[in-house]
Amino acid sequence: MSEPPPSRPRHAQAAPALADKRGFFERLVEFLSPGPDTRDELIETLASAEQRELIAPESRIMLEGVIRMADLTAGDVMVAAPRMDLLDIESPYDELLNAVIETSHSRFPVYEGQRENIIGILMAKDLLKLQRAPELNLRTLLRPAVFVPESKNLNELLRDFRSNRNHLAIVIDEFGNTAGLVTIEDVLEEIVGEIEDEFDDDEVESGIYTLADGSHRVAGDTLITAVNQAFGVALPAEDFDTIGGLVAHEHGRVPRRGEAVVVGGLNFHVMLTRGGAVRWFKVSRAASADADDASA
Numbered sequence: 001m002s003e004p005p006p007s008r009p010r011h012a013q014a015a016p017a018l019a020d021k022r023g024f025f026e027r028l029v030e031f032l033s034p035g036p037d038t039r040d041e042l043i044e045t046l047a048s049a050e051q052r053e054l055i056a057p058e059s060r061i062m063l064e065g066v067i068r069m070a071d072l073t074a075g076d077v078m079v080a081a082p083r084m085d086l087l088d089i090e091s092p093y094d095e096l097l098n099a100v101i102e103t104s105h106s107r108f109p110v111y112e113g114q115r116e117n118i119i120g121i122l123m124a125k126d127l128l129k130l131q132r133a134p135e136l137n138l139r140t141l142l143r144p145a146v147f148v149p150e151s152k153n154l155n156e157l158l159r160d161f162r163s164n165r166n167h168l169a170i171v172i173d174e175f176g177n178t179a180g181l182v183t184i185e186d187v188l189e190e191i192v193g194e195i196e197d198e199f200d201d202d203e204v205e206s207g208i209y210t211l212a213d214g215s216h217r218v219a220g221d222t223l224i225t226a227v228n229q230a231f232g233v234a235l236p237a238e239d240f241d242t243i244g245g246l247v248a249h250e251h252g253r254v255p256r257r258g259e260a261v262v263v264g265g266l267n268f269h270v271m272l273t274r275g276g277a278v279r280w281f282k283v284s285r286a287a288s289a290d291a292d293d294a295s296a
Contacts, residue, residue, distance in 0.1 A: 039067060065191035072190060074157055075150030078171045078180035083258030086111050087122060089138060093130055096138075100124045102213065107168045109181060110142055116178050118170055121145050145170050150179050158187045211282070217271065220244030220278035227266075231283070235264045243268075244278045254278065262286045 043064055050060040085103045087096055089112045100108070106125070109118045120142030130136055146169040148157060161167065161184045173179040207219035208230050218227065224237040224246055240246040247268050248254045251261045254277060260269040267287075271280040 069154045069190045072154045074148050074152040074171045074182045077186045078182040080180045081178050118145050147172050215284040218281045218283045233264050
């Protein structure tokens with residue numbers, strides 16, 4: 001009587017079947033749900049995933065920001081040179097300190113002679129060292145300035161910021177002139193949206209705050225009627241409810257951070273934008289000449 005042929009181990013028989021089965025389902029999913037071929041299709045896929053609650057809205061916004069950032073350059077997100085807050089190396093200490101307090105930045109480009117001649121970056125915290133040691137030379141506190149071209153891709157710029165531990169770069173145009181500045185916050189905001197800062201306080205509902213210099217910080221979504229009452233003015237409230245909407249209408253578009261618009265005798269200086277709208281204005285009484293020009 002002949003012996004039966006030796007049986008193969010069970011796991012040896014199952015392994016190929018599992019491999020074939022896995023490959024089949026992978027091919028089936030790929031056939032039924034082919035991947036997007038273009039960037040627009042990829043963004044539409046993300047929107048569809050959000051609608052089906054596969055990803056949270058915040059995740060979809062961030063992913064879209066990462067995708068779109070590949071097409072952006074430093075010139076697209078920079079603060080233009082005329083709106084840069086600079087410090088003059090020859091300014092007295094009190095003047096420098098007032099500028100730091102008023103603008104609330106943590107880093108400042110420092111120039112000598114002309115604004116184009118940027119010689120370094122001053123950290124606001126380093127300025128305090130002069131108060132305790134007046135004999136120090138301000139030049140010794142300056143950090144090297146980083147210069148990047150307008151065409152610098154944001155992906156590359158973010159990588160440079162991270163590797164070099166810089167948070168601010170001076171943007172230059174094709175002729176070597178200063179075009180503006182860009183910060184790591186500007187780059188990150190393209191991914192996550194406008195970043196909340198120390199000006200944001202959800203516990204206060206008025207939206208109008210008095211600053212140390214006598215001016216006011218006003219939220220963009222503050223009702224026009226509230227602004228009229230606080231400043232004793234008569235801004236029109238028939239067509240718009242919020243002060244941000246009125247200022248954008250008068251300006252012809254939503255103003256960017258650092259821009260100023262005069263409306264109804266008030267000067268609205270944009271401190272912070274978010275999601276295509278102004279988050280905070282710094283509001284002060286406009287000079288009579290500016291008010292007359294705006295009303296003309």
